[in-house]
Amino acid sequence: MRDVAVIGVGMQKWGELWEKSTRDIFVESALLAMDDAGVDRLDAMYVGSMSPGIFASQEHLESLMADYLGQKHIPATRVESACASGGLAFRLAWLAVSSGISDVVLAGGVEKMTDVSGGQATHALATAADMKWEGMSGVTFPGLYAMMAVAHMAKYGTTRRQLASVAVKNHDNGLLNPRAQFHLKISIDDVINSVKVADPLNILDCSPITDGAAAVILCPADHVKKFKKPGVKVIGSGHATDTIALHDRADLAALKGVGEAAARAYKMAGKKPEQIDFAEVHDCFTIAEVIVSEALGFFPAGKGGPGAEAGETARGGRIPINTSGGLKSKGHPVGATGIAQIVELTEQLRGEAGERQLKKARVGLAQNMGGSGGTALVHILEVM
Amino acid sequence: MAVGIVGYGAHLPRRRIKVEEIAKVWGADAPSYKKGLELLQKSVPALDEDTITLSVEAARNALARAEIDPKEIGAIYVGSESHPYAVKPSGATVAEAIGAVPDCHCADFEFACKAGSEGMFVAYGLVKAGLIKYGMGIGADTSQGAPGDALEYSAAAGAAAFIMGADERKIIATVDETFSFMTDTPDFWRREHQFYPSHGGRFTGEPAYFRTVTGAVKGILEKSGMKPTDFKYAVFHQPNGKFPKRAAKMLGFTFEQIDIGRVVPWLGNTYSGASPIGLTAILDVANPGDRILMCSYGSGAGSDAFIYTVRDRVREVRDRAPRTRWQLDENVMYVEYGEYAKLRRKIRMAGE
Amino acid sequence: MPPARSWRAYPQTYRLEAARCTKCGKAFYPPRLVCPECHNRTFETFAMKRTGKVVSHTVIRTPASAFSALQPFAVGIVEMDDGPRLTVQIADVKFEELKIGLPVRLEFRRIFSEGESGVIQYGHKAVPIRQ
Numbered sequence: 001m002r003d004v005a006v007i008g009v010g011m012q013k014w015g016e017l018w019e020k021s022t023r024d025i026f027v028e029s030a031l032l033a034m035d036d037a038g039v040d041r042l043d044a045m046y047v048g049s050m051s052p053g054i055f056a057s058q059e060h061l062e063s064l065m066a067d068y069l070g071q072k073h074i075p076a077t078r079v080e081s082a083c084a085s086g087g088l089a090f091r092l093a094w095l096a097v098s099s100g101i102s103d104v105v106l107a108g109g110v111e112k113m114t115d116v117s118g119g120q121a122t123h124a125l126a127t128a129a130d131m132k133w134e135g136m137s138g139v140t141f142p143g144l145y146a147m148m149a150v151a152h153m154a155k156y157g158t159t160r161r162q163l164a165s166v167a168v169k170n171h172d173n174g175l176l177n178p179r180a181q182f183h184l185k186i187s188i189d190d191v192i193n194s195v196k197v198a199d200p201l202n203i204l205d206c207s208p209i210t211d212g213a214a215a216v217i218l219c220p221a222d223h224v225k226k227f228k229k230p231g232v233k234v235i236g237s238g239h240a241t242d243t244i245a246l247h248d249r250a251d252l253a254a255l256k257g258v259g260e261a262a263a264r265a266y267k268m269a270g271k272k273p274e275q276i277d278f279a280e281v282h283d284c285f286t287i288a289e290v291i292v293s294e295a296l297g298f299f300p301a302g303k304g305g306p307g308a309e310a311g312e313t314a315r316g317g318r319i320p321i322n323t324s325g326g327l328k329s330k331g332h333p334v335g336a337t338g339i340a341q342i343v344e345l346t347e348q349l350r351g352e353a354g355e356r357q358l359k360k361a362r363v364g365l366a367q368n369m370g371g372s373g374g375t376a377l378v379h380i381l382e383v384m
Numbered sequence: 385m386a387v388g389i390v391g392y393g394a395h396l397p398r399r400r401i402k403v404e405e406i407a408k409v410w411g412a413d414a415p416s417y418k419k420g421l422e423l424l425q426k427s428v429p430a431l432d433e434d435t436i437t438l439s440v441e442a443a444r445n446a447l448a449r450a451e452i453d454p455k456e457i458g459a460i461y462v463g464s465e466s467h468p469y470a471v472k473p474s475g476a477t478v479a480e481a482i483g484a485v486p487d488c489h490c491a492d493f494e495f496a497c498k499a500g501s502e503g504m505f506v507a508y509g510l511v512k513a514g515l516i517k518y519g520m521g522i523g524a525d526t527s528q529g530a531p532g533d534a535l536e537y538s539a540a541a542g543a544a545a546f547i548m549g550a551d552e553r554k555i556i557a558t559v560d561e562t563f564s565f566m567t568d569t570p571d572f573w574r575r576e577h578q579f580y581p582s583h584g585g586r587f588t589g590e591p592a593y594f595r596t597v598t599g600a601v602k603g604i605l606e607k608s609g610m611k612p613t614d615f616k617y618a619v620f621h622q623p624n625g626k627f628p629k630r631a632a633k634m635l636g637f638t639f640e641q642i643d644i645g646r647v648v649p650w651l652g653n654t655y656s657g658a659s660p661i662g663l664t665a666i667l668d669v670a671n672p673g674d675r676i677l678m679c680s681y682g683s684g685a686g687s688d689a690f691i692y693t694v695r696d697r698v699r700e701v702r703d704r705a706p707r708t709r710w711q712l713d714e715n716v717m718y719v720e721y722g723e724y725a726k727l728r729r730k731i732r733m734a735g736e
Numbered sequence: 737m738p739p740a741r742s743w744r745a746y747p748q749t750y751r752l753e754a755a756r757c758t759k760c761g762k763a764f765y766p767p768r769l770v771c772p773e774c775h776n777r778t779f780e781t782f783a784m785k786r787t788g789k790v791v792s793h794t795v796i797r798t799p800a801s802a803f804s805a806l807q808p809f810a811v812g813i814v815e816m817d818d819g820p821r822l823t824v825q826i827a828d829v830k831f832e833e834l835k836i837g838l839p840v841r842l843e844f845r846r847i848f849s850e851g852e853s854g855v856i857q858y859g860h861k862a863v864p865i866r867q
Binding site for chain 3 (some may be wrong): 398399430431432433434436437440441444468469477480481483714715717726732733735
């Protein structure tokens with residue numbers, strides 16, 4: 001197994017991209033990544049996308065994208081793992097390079113969610129749950145996370161305001177990210193008074209519906225000198241599943257799948273949670289960031305809420321989380337999110353994060369999650 | 385060989401709407417409707433309740449009181465004028481839900497408000513003939529009243545299920561006599577594909593309801609050699625609070641005899657469930673030895689009359705399922721007209 | 737939903753049939769082919785009692801289009817007295833009454849139907865126990 005580095009990143013602005021189709025947004029971001037790396041030809045590509053069949057009536061995305069990227073006859077794979085499709089695409093690309101089978105591999109993600117109605121989008125996202133045994137109750141994704149919030153609040157005393165503080169922080173961070181869907185400063189009261197979605201969550205606790213794509217280029221770490229810009233090394237990769245249905249988990253206030261994936265990544269990297277300088281985590285809902293921050297070992301169980309409220313996860317805090325703005329303000333085109341997290345890690349580790357740049361950014365962690373936690377991917381990257 | 389009711393149960397939706405609420409919207413005089421119909425309110429099914437769901441719960445209550453293996457039920461009949469399907473019997477879903485399948489005869493019945501008593505009559509007949517061990521007859525409806533029409537005040541929802549059997553140890557009340565009276569009388573009808581029924585106004589009274597009910601009751605009294613004073617309780621079809629009172633008076637029954645079974649003022653007209661639900665309310669309080677007369681009425685028109693005698697077992701089993709009076713009084717949620725119109729699908733969300 | 741898909745689940749959706757692992761005793765709804773706890777492959781089927789309690793809950797205010805007519809509605813995770821947990825709608829309840837530990841009973845209800853001409857899917861919803 002060879003060491004692997006990320007050598008190029010690309011991502012255009014996310015939002016409601018009315019004039020652009022699924023293939024437009026993917027190819028644009030992929031070309032940005034290839035230009036960043038200075039490559040013209042790929043050995044392989046992995047495309048993460050959750051539901052192009054529902055959103056765009058299109059499957060077989062890998063062939064379509066390889067074609068429209070002008071990469072004739074390369075092996076291409078479409079990867080699906082609900083909202084972790086991007087993170088899993090990254091892991092598979094890493095395995096391909098690590099194994100020695102390919103040298104220059106693109107890992108990208110795309111989702112175009114705004115052509116269909118809100119109700120249809122909610123349905124598409126709901127297919128990440130157990131459609132027969134959860135979906136038929138009419139529960140939505142906000143509903144599942146709301147039930148986690150109710151359990152977490154009952155078990156640990158996490159408050160509504162603590163959850164809201166996560167949204168406020170991520171919006172503050174998003175103001176500094178030119179690619180973010182939302183550049184909007186919000187307050188805790190704004191969150192609590194926003195439209196109700198699934199009690200106790202309001203619309204400002206929830207990541208939005210977004211069109212967007214992101215792409216990264218991976219190469220063997222030994223080859224980094226051949227490229228024009230610095231590479232960052234992938235030192236840890238962890239992947240785990242959990243029960244598909246939330247109701248089959250013993251503890252509704254925890255995300256064991258995330259904990260397992262993190263343990264595997266930390267072990268491979270030879271790192272402990274305290275040694276992580278910053279992280280991009282899957283804040284599909286404010287409560288998700290709180291529980292994930294505990295599962296990753298940044299806070300003891302139950303302390304994620306007070307920790308967020310006290311500013312420990314802000315840009316100037318002990319463990320900055322979601323300097324990109326997170327899913328909350330950057331947007332959540334589901335298949336692309338996992339890749340965008342790698343983009344942020346790479347830019348921070350290279351010192352290219354502009355106004356978002358952290359002073360201490362040597363080791364970063366990306367956590368991507370599918371459904372209500374049924375799949376978890378954790379990657380750890382380090383400066384070379 | 386004695387044949388009779390071995391299990392009974394009612395299931396009523398929780399929601400209610402008051403007469404005043406409906407009158408307010410149509411600019412009608414609520415007090416005169418309440419007085420004229422002797423009606424306070426009616427039940428309203430939720431969007432997820434229909435004739436099948438109400439029948440399943442009523443059937444489960446009947447099974448709780450019968451304490452039999454559902455696989456021994458040899459026939460299930462659901463009578464209604466609001467079957468969810470025009471083709472696919474409600475009884476099949478009930479049978480599947482209670483585990484009576486596959487060795488079971490099934491058919492849906494229709495005869496306006498007497499479809500429930502028909503199911504009871506046929507189930508009883510098959511048991512009496514020795515063809516099946518137990519048979520279930522259910523009367524259930526979630527009927528519609530046209531907006532602003534007089535029937536809107538009373539068209540309600542509910543279900544009652546009866547299991548008939550010949551098992552001596554299990555009989556709660558014997559069926560002593562039956563009598564059916566039927567003619568072609570077009571007092572109330574609904575053509576295929578119509579959402580709301582139509583009716584002949586005052587024609588539904590004397591030439592229809594009263595002629596038929598009195599015909600059936602006189603017939604059963606003559607056939608059995610009994611008179612009104614031989615009965616502790618009587619329950620007649622109850623489209624409103626007034627009709628059964630008048631029928632009782634015409635036939636020589638007292639108000640005390642029909643009081644317990646006359647649930648319509650608080651429930652509304654549950655159509656195929658009407659007299660069957662009334663019968664469950666009576667069985668909830670009757671004593672062993674009490675004799676009960678039941679007479680249904682279905683527009684079109686016909687009546688099925690039954691004579692029952694209550695046995696000791698009623699005391700052992702009646703609290704194994706919720707009592708009808710408790711469901712009427714304790715377990716209620718009131719709605720306003722807008723919510724009622726949405727629940728009854730009189731108004732629908734755009735794009736639905 | 738295609739008629740076959742809802743039909744094959746009737747033992748679970750209509751009769752609440754669950755399965756107990758013959759080796760470790762854990763009960764599953766729906767039944768499984770292999771026990772995730774002990775990897776045993778034999779089970780005994782049984783119909784669950786219809787009572788349980790709420791272990792978490794929410795009110796869905798922005799449902800998927802299939803359920804839009806019902807909004808807003810309560811949903812909960814119910815732990816059945818026989819062990820398994822289910823995700824179900826909680827019907828006939830005032831939202832202020834929702835709480836962890838609320839005792840409920842499963843009642844037969846209409847779950848979904850595709851427009852005016854599709855097959856109607858039936859199943860269960862939880863209703864607070866009052867008596």
